Amino acid sequence: MSLNLGNWQLDTVNGGMFRLDGGVMFGVVPQQIWKHVALPDAQNRILCANHCVLARDGKHTVLVDTGYGGKYAPLDRKFYDMEPGDPLATSLAKLGVATEEVDFVVFSHLHFDHVGGAIRHDADKQPTLSFPNAQHVVSRVEWENASSGLPELVTAYSHQDVMSLRELARLRLVEDGEEIVPGLTTRLTGGHTEGHLSFLFRSNGQTACYPGDICPSTYHLRRMWHLSYDVFPLDTRRNKPQLLADAAEGQWWMLWNHDPTAVISRVVSDPKREYVAIDTNKSL
Template identity: 35%
Template sequence: MKLSLFNISNFKIDGGAMFGVVPKVLWNRVYPSDENNLIPLSLKSLVVEVNGRVVLFDNGIGNKQDDKFMSHVYAFGGEGLIEGLAQRGYKPTDITDVVLTHLHYDHCGGGVYRDSEGNLKLTFPIARYHVSRAQWDWAINPNPRESDAYLPENLLPMRDLGALNLIEAEGEFIPGIELRFFNGHTRGQIIPIISYRGRKLVFVADLFPFRSHIPLPWIMSYDVEPLKTLKEKETFLKESYEGGYIYIYQHDYFADCSELQLTPKGIRATDGFTFDELMKKLK
């Protein structure tokens, strides 16, 4: 099994929205904002090559949105989707599977692009695009709270061009990769768990956007069912700590990974480290 992590782009978002009811005086100490209350986020994708399959987890915002849309995203830096893959030796035609943790625009927009004539095409033409059925049904009939995050131009081409596969149940996706469903952030979010050299690596997506979201009450305002998120976090953190899981953070600007430790205040993240450091540690 070969693993790669790369950062498609950074962007900025309101810090209060990312930390919900947690007062700014607390969250600003661990994840500081600028003068406009904006905080930086990364937008990382994970590639897992195993048993002849090349699986890409999430694919960023993409480049088909107009200037008005992007003016609210504050994108900066990063490697780019195609460029980041190329740096790791992959072309779009090498990707056999795209697993989308969920269908908010920052996780799935890169899977579809506009050609020179304005037609919507699949970025990964031979890949199957995998989404939980619960998330798909939720996204194509969006509620008012999330409707701005579900863009038809990101979603419908996957179905209309014949690439969509709806995952009905949790469990083994392919040998070495397990998919779990979580419903607090949005219905049917997929969290992948990768078995690698005797350890479990978890691409935690929007269950734990940052290391600083490990404490139970630190929940985003974006979550549609925060009390469900609270319970999901509590249950999964216990499993993760007891199992020695390593978390890979999709949005944490300051760290790629961490382990978990037990403290007098409960389970917390260890100091963060880079993905390269993780690969060296597990060599």
């Protein structure tokens, strides 16, 4: 799916479909309610997309998140029902984009399904950068938490991926509201993780927002519908409605990360359902 936004061409690229426990995706929402929007399989898993974004303005080639990559072991792949191979590399190749052309990789946060594709294994099974010429951009708070080794965060982050980025990548740590390149700025939302970022692309009076996991799909437009993985759920419940209010007022395009059918939508306020998606471009 492609969106032309002034100087920006925004292409959705597949970081790898997978399945995740429905209770993880919907937190406190009972299954009797969420199963009407996302049908679980026999293992209570629901289908999740991994829509990364390739953004090009003629000067920069920016990749937003990297999916889970191609290096996971067979048991992990079976558990999450991951696609074979390296879906992101395949998707970029279909667009005619070489990995060496990407000059910025920006992360909403550093969970496995967003950072895994940034590191691959070479022929000797050693970690190497998937995008060797890119500056890798992450929020300062997110990086400090992911690399801290704190016991309460150990299972949230892939130690191998984080340490490989530390050793191999040109890292840039950013703050709330920082401009990465002209027309691309950060918005610190927190909630899902303390340092979680959304990204705003702006050009010619138009805006497209990649909300990341603060609002991963059109299923999550209500305040209380959020992931059980959210480390700071109260911040999600405060900050997500404000992001959606700004999106509705500004008529932003929303680039959904984990929605298995919707890729791009606008949102409008609704008196009964808080917010609803309109003008949706679907992937299936």
